Amino acid sequence: MLLGERRGSFDEVVRRLGAFVWQADRDAESDGFGGANHIDSGIYIATRGASRQLLPLEDSPGCYHARRMTEYSIGLDLGGTNLRAAAIDRGGKLLRLVTGHTQYSEGREAIMSDMVDAIASLRDQQGAEGIAGIGVVVPGFISLEEGVVRNCNNIPSLENFPIREELSRRLNAKVILENDANAAALGEHWMGAGRGVNDLVLMTLGTGIGGGIICDGKMVRGFMGMGGELGHMTVIPNGNPCGCGNRGCLEKHASATAVSAMGKLLGYGDVTAKQVYDRAVAGDERAREIFVCMGEALGIALATLVNAFNAPLYLLSGGVIGAWDFFAPAMLAEARWRSFSFRTTNTRVEKAQLGGEAGLFGAAYLPWSK
Numbered sequence: 340m341l342l343g344e345r346r347g348s349f350d351e352v353v354r355r356l357g358a359f360v361w362q363a364d365r366d367a368e369s370d371g372f373g374g375a376n377h378i379d380s381g382i383y384i385a386t387r388g389a390s391r392q393l394l395p396l397e398d399s400p401g402c403y404h405a406r407r408m409t410e411y412s413i414g415l416d417l418g419g420t421n422l423r424a425a426a427i428d429r430g431g432k433l434l435r436l437v438t439g440h441t442q443y444s445e446g447r448e449a450i451m452s453d454m455v456d457a458i459a460s461l462r463d464q465q466g467a468e469g470i471a472g473i474g475v476v477v478p479g480f481i482s483l484e485e486g487v488v489r490n491c492n493n494i495p496s497l498e499n500f501p502i503r504e505e506l507s508r509r510l511n512a513k514v515i516l517e518n519d520a521n522a523a524a525l526g527e528h529w530m531g532a533g534r535g536v537n538d539l540v541l542m543t544l545g546t547g548i549g550g551g552i553i554c555d556g557k558m559v560r561g562f563m564g565m566g567g568e569l570g571h572m573t574v575i576p577n578g579n580p581c582g583c584g585n586r587g588c589l590e591k592h593a594s595a596t597a598v599s600a601m602g603k604l605l606g607y608g609d610v611t612a613k614q615v616y617d618r619a620v621a622g623d624e625r626a627r628e629i630f631v632c633m634g635e636a637l638g639i640a641l642a643t644l645v646n647a648f649n650a651p652l653y654l655l656s657g658g659v660i661g662a663w664d665f666f667a668p669a670m671l672a673e674a675r676w677r678s679f680s681f682r683t684t685n686t687r688v689e690k691a692q693l694g695g696e697a698g699l700f701g702a703a704y705l706p707w708s709k
């Protein structure tokens with residue numbers, strides 16, 4: 340049967356074909372907790388936004404019906420090991436998802452082509468008439484003013500390259516650039532644990548620690564768009580040296596990388612944060628102490644953030660939050676005694692909900708967040 344002959348409603352299509360639940364791993368960070376997403380490649384079409392049930396496009400005649408969507412946005416997340424881009428509607432329903440094929444090691448031109456192809460294919464299939472905008476999320480320090488990535492450890496070839504201008508030129512459309520952690524905060528604010536909360540702070544605990552701050556519903560970007568770098572707040576005055584030039588940065592004491600580094604110090608060899616966690620679960624007291632150290636560092640940062648922002652919600656994401664029961668008690672105790680605001684108000688500290696999808700949702704939300 341030809342695609343065009345199937346004119347049933349979206350729901351009928353779903354019932355007829357059956358849907359499978361997309362259970363992407365919650366974090367694609369290489370911290371030993373998450374592993375890769377269970378999305379190989381190709382294009383998918385969503386049938387239910389809330390539960391994110393997806394059908395492979397090749398098998399789904401529903402692509403015809405998706406054209407009826409009036410307003411959607413395209414988000415692209417250049418995170419992990421390869422890019423993902425999605426068309427998402429105003430209500431947060433994931434319409435289509437594309438994953439890139441290019442390895443970042445193939446260089447800038449290959450990455451740029453991959454990005455342009457992914458966005459263009461979504462726009463072509465979804466229809467150019469309903470598009471609200473394009474948001475692109477890149478890891479690293481970004482100068483939003485100039486649309487340039489200043490520092491990008493994952494993809495050095497993109498550093499100091501006018502990525503926003505070049506994407507706009509090739510796509511003949513305006514592109515909004517954002518840093519990955521800021522986008523994750525925006526994604527959680529829109530469709531995750533921060534729904535309905537206008538003031539929140541997110542910290543992503545991965546190989547480093549990223550941060551995103553939302554005040555009164557708006558992203559705090561600073562005058563050059565480099566705000567929210569919470570991983571580089573000093574928590575130990577003369578602590579571990581950091582690549583940023585400082586010592587005792589939060590990410591040197593509380594990231595997944597810091598947990599595995601502490602494991603090495605204790606003679607565990609070349610361990611991942613997950614392996615340290617497994618030791619803690621097995622009753623290894625020294626492994627548990629590592630998570631107490633991590634919790635204390637987080638608690639110091641948290642107390643400072645609470646004192647500065649008095650936001651009602653603080654979210655943590657990243658695979659290492661799987662060790663919540665081991666680090667959270669120390670984190671909360673530390674925040675409690677260091678912050679009057681924290682211990683005298685109903686301030687929530689919770690796990691983020693969107694995991695590895697937060698950046699993608701945040702990217703898509705960018706055109707609507709202005």
Ligand SMILES: [Zn+2]
Nearest residue numbers: 571581583588
């Ligand atoms: Zn630093």
